[in-house]
Amino acid sequence: MSGYDEFPDDDDPISVSPAVEEFLGDPGTPADVFSAVVAFLVDLREDPFPRLSMPVPGRPGMHSAPLRRDLGLVEYAVNEDADPPRVYVSRVLRAD
DSSP: OOSGGGOOSSSOSEEEOHHHHHHHHOTTSOHHHHHHHHHHHHHHHHOSSOTTOEEOTTSTTEEEEEOGGGOEEEEEEEETTSSSOEEEEEEEEEOO
């Protein structure tokens, strides 16, 4: 699943999965990881393919990118046909 069917019908071109929402809302999420994810979301607003972003082999439309300070990895889908491109952040994988 690419995540395209998960895009809500609002004006924000970036949406996050329930798992990412829960991760960001969890008081147990370390502050450095939280801030790295938020910084990544800010980067996505400027470019849906931030520096070091790579396509995920065998999963069309899916990409992964490392978090700052090597704190983990983010997987997300991009619908480039939309203007602006729609991005669905599907999961965050912590390095620890």
